[in-house]
Amino acid sequence: MTAPLTLRMHPADNVAIVANEDGLPAGTRLPDGLPGAGLELTEKVPQGHKLALVDIAAGEPVRRYNVAIGYALRDIAAGSWVHERLLQLPSARALEGLPMATVPAAQLPPLQAYTFEGFVNADGSVGTRNLLAITTTVQCVAGVVDHAVRRIREQLLPLYPHVDDVVGLEHSYGCGVAIDAPDAVIPIRTLRNISLNPNFGGEVMVVSLGCEKLQPQRLLPPGSIAIQDGRSPQDGPHTVCLQDAHHVGFMSMIDDIVASARPHLERLNARRRQKVPASALVVGVQCGGSDALSGVTANPAVGALADLLVRAGATVMFSENTEVRDAVDQLTARAATPEVAQAIVRELAWYDQYLERGRVDRSANTTPGNKAGGLSNIVEKAMGSIVKSGSAAIGHVLAPGEKLRADQKGLVFAATPASDFICGTLQLAAGMNLHVFTTGRGTPYGLQACPVVKVATRTELARRWHDLMDVDAGRIAQGQQSIEQAGQELFELLLDVASGRRTWAEHWKLHNALVLFNPAPVT
């Protein structure tokens, strides 16, 4: 057996995490130099789970990250396994009386020498991939668009070798929805902004059914977007409408979509990668299938990456409302200005109300896999999740589906649900051109519109899923790599991926569906 290894997040913590791959058996004595040195385990503790370092009396706080992640439901002896059934969830931090922009901004020296090879767009944004996207107004057209995409891929893409792929932006919205409900603004602007993602080169083509509630002019109002094909912006983007009388039979629809794609492909194909500063990166970070090592290895490495990106002048977005809610006071304190702190409170208060409408709260977030991986509850998960944001001041806040402006650089809180696909979809709408995803339990997650770099929290997962995980952050838990080294390695990998190096998800063409966040009613 390898030597016992336990990790404590903060000197004031009364629990430590077992890092050993197979956990530690009862009777293990912790060697000198580790938290809890000399202590004997009273029972087996699995990997990623918590071990009591001292006797914890019923009602006393269990502290990790120097935060009370719960209160002991009965006496817990030193050396025992502290699992979720022993903990009572603390109540959520109220949204009043929070520290607002109280932490002085960390002075992070700028990083200038880093560049990547990207596709520069007319609006100044930069793509990491050169993709043709077909925007759809309604789910009804999905099957037709899917067929057309297959044909474009087979027949046209070989003629346009500098275009990476063609992507149908399929979704479940567009009809059968209360489109005038106040919250309908969220799915509608999400779809609009996704079609303007930097990886699509500013080329917008639309397929509509004809009778749907989300009419093309409502999705992309005339004049709202730049048109690259010489048409007046007032005409809106070129749209294929399946119910138009001139479509006779299915093949005429397919022929029309394929023919519409040609001029877009011509323009995309004429583009070449060129050297741009790392400040053109817009990186979305999130986690999924988390375990207790997420907050020890992969998420801190992503936090170190976030600091490097901010120093390089890039944009980095963190999200996942229910996973930051319990750390709201840390976020508002780290806001660059009181206005930014107010915006954080506004978004999280709105989300609290959204959950209340469904008669749940933030505790609905944790999954059976989280708990099996050692995460007792949402407080513990949140403390491990928020470290992905690094240490920079939070400069901007986006509501769900909003798009970043060109001047919104640095660290951004993009308020989204924690659901992997919904968070990824909303980060695409915000303008993400590269995605970093950490996982402990393992997920094959990918997106068609944007490369996803997946970071495993444990070496065992990285080994078992050797052709799905791009990075092994488990080396941090084994003392083989510091958090700073892991962050630097990730940063350099990101520049390579941004320049065209394929991720495992791209290699296997794995991608999840776009999932719109629709808090409004359906009809």
Ligand code: CA
């Ligand atoms: Ca997630």
